[in-house]
Amino acid sequence: MINIKFENLGPISSGEIELAPLTVICGRNNVGKTYVSHTIACCLEKSSIIVELLNSLRNSELGPDNDIVKHFGNTKYDCEKIIPDVKKIAQQRSRTLATKGLNDYFNIGGSLFKNLNIEITYKFELKNEIFSREISEIFESGSSVYKFQKPKNSFIFNITHIGVSQENDTSTYLFLFVILINIVNELFPTTTVITSERTGIALFYKALDTAMSDLGHEVSTKIRTTNRESIKHLTSSISDSFNFSTAIKDNINQIRQGENKKNALSDLFDDEMKQLLETISGGHFIESSNEISFKPKNGNTIIPMSATSSSVKSIYLIENFIKYISDDRSLVVIDEPELNLHLDNQIQMARVITKLVNSGVKVVITTHSDHLLRELNTLMMLSSNAIPSDEKLDIIEEFKIPAGCIINPEHVKAFVISAQERKLFPAEVNEYGINLDLFNREILKNNRRLREITGILSNYLSEKSDQE
Structure with missing residues (x-):
């Protein structure tokens, strides 16, 4: 891949x-x-790939013919002609990552990646992957609604205007954007990172929300009462206070969203998987009323996340991914x-x-x-x-x-x-x-050290016993 x-x-x-x-x-x-x-x-990371593709194709003649959509309500678009550009841009991701992408992802300035050289090869047969898949998508633009369909074993997207509005002011590049989203979604997985900081996040996420709320109130007050330089200093201070990597921010958001989770369960969260996860955690999570809680298997007590063991906090985001996000x-x-x-x-x-x-x-x-x-x-x-x-x-x-x-x-x-x-x-x-x-x-080294010290101690205790 x-x-x-x-x-x-x-x-x-x-x-x-x-x-x-x-x-x-x-x-x-x-x-x-x-x-x-x-x-x-x-x-x-799919969104940045799509943005780079759009920027690359913006001045090209590769977008769908908007006039046909406007006058006749539907059109066809052959996505085969943009496949070379998709592949080219995907391969060029290495340049973006080396210059900016990783600094943004890890949310750090300075020169940590200044000498980075990186070469990325996406190992997929682009034409075969896109050609063989069926795609169906509904897209809304203002009062207009469009249906995008691509049958199996075809490169042709059929774009049909199915909305109420008779007037169509939808940009050609919005059509291209939808097509690119579908292509990229077919080629690249939806990626989730579960960080080693997850235990601390599960413990402190409410405190982070409170701190953000307090700082927001302070900014609001400063805007009304102080000069621009003070506001600039305060916003810089806020940025420094919450200087987390993208992955950690995502983990914080996943736990926040878990409080009011209404998603359908993933097919991968079957009885066998549920049993494995309950064996590890020793119970199950309850997500309701703006609170994530835990109920141990053998008991009726419901424990707030902040009061659970470190192992329970550690497993929550893994279970959350499997339960609500994961698919093939x-x-x-x-x-x-x-x-x-x-x-x-x-x-x-x-x-x-x-x-x-x-x-x-x-x-x-x-x-x-x-x-x-x-x-x-x-x-x-x-x-x-x-x-x-x-x-x-x-x-x-x-x-x-x-x-x-x-x-x-x-x-x-x-x-x-x-x-x-x-x-x-x-x-x-x-x-x-x-x-x-x-x-x-390491294990052999530790065992050898343990045997040697055990032998010395055993001999000493034996000699001491004989003397007594």
């Missing part, structure tokens, strides 16, 4: 990453995992899915991740958890036809592994960021799963 090659991305000197249905990024603290995972999300055209980036989870629940989280992947969601994770990765490896090994089916069934039943969580190793790519070399490298993934050398070395 996408390949990103880069130099000087934050602390990482170089690397190349290609997305798979499940992409795993590992590394020590402060090596740049979040820079990589959030850059992936930034590369797939989604991509989710989860920073440290194991956050605040005990070892048994890290196993359940690995199963949530693979079930999502098997449902068509593209998943990118960053992780420090060898326990979560070992469960991923278990789920990959169980996909092997080398294991006799009766033995496989016995394992699945003994360890209560949902069949929908078993994943093919071909659907997984893993990457490690080396702290010493400051480079991102691919990790081997085979029928046994992901190569865990990064974790195994």
Whole structure:
């Protein structure tokens, strides 16, 4: 779907990453995992791609013929003629990201990305993807309503005026905008980032809202009573106070929206997924009356989000994504899915991740958890036809592994960021799963140290006992 090659991305000197249905990024603290995972999300941010396409095509002759729509109520538009431009602009995203996009996404000034070189390759057959899909969209412009339809195995959009108004002052480029939205929606996933700051966001989002309200009131008062320079200083202070990255702002908004959630449930939130999530959280969330609360499985107490455990706060946005946002055209980036989870629940989280992947969601994770990765490896090994089916069934039943969580190793790519070399490298993934050398070395070192100290202490206590 996408390949990103880069130099000087934050602390990482170089690397190349290609997305798979499940992409795993590992590394020590402060090596740049979040820079990589959030850059992936930034590369797939659809609204900026559409804006760049519109700006590029603004002076071209590629828009639909507005006169035909005006006089005859409908027209046809062959989108094949803009496909080369779509592909060209998508490939040129690297230039925008290098100069401005990542600074805006991370909401930072200065020179962090000034030496960044990035090359993005979108790996899709544009013509085949668009040609094969059916598209239907209703678009309103003022009092006019239009229906956009593209049948399967065709490049032709049929645009029909179905509104009340007899007069049509709709711009040609609004038609082009709708067509581009549909094309980009078909080609690029809807991307959600769930940050490692999610626990703090779940705890403090109401305090943030209160602070914003207080500052808004202060600005309103200043506008009436003070000079322009004071107002400028105050608005600058507000900007500095809420200087969050795009992903964190999105997480705050997702929790705010969760208070009055009326969305239909996703088809991916089936009974099996619901059971996995309830096992991790130990209950279920209640979203109503401007409050997100939690009800433990064995009890009648309803707990406000601010008073829940860190593990419950950590799981909320992941469940919210699965419950309301996810579909088979989604991509989710989860920073440290194991956050605040005990070892048994890290196993359940690995199963949530693979079930999502098997449902068509593209998943990118960053992780420090060898326990979560070992469960991923278990789920990959169980996909092997080398294991006799009766033995496989016995394992699945003994360890209560949902069949929908078993994943093919071909659907997984893993990457490690080396702290010493400051480079991102691919990790081997085979029928046994992901190569865990990064974790195994640390575990062996710790075990060796533990054995040595245990031996010394044991000898000392034995000698002391003999002397007594």
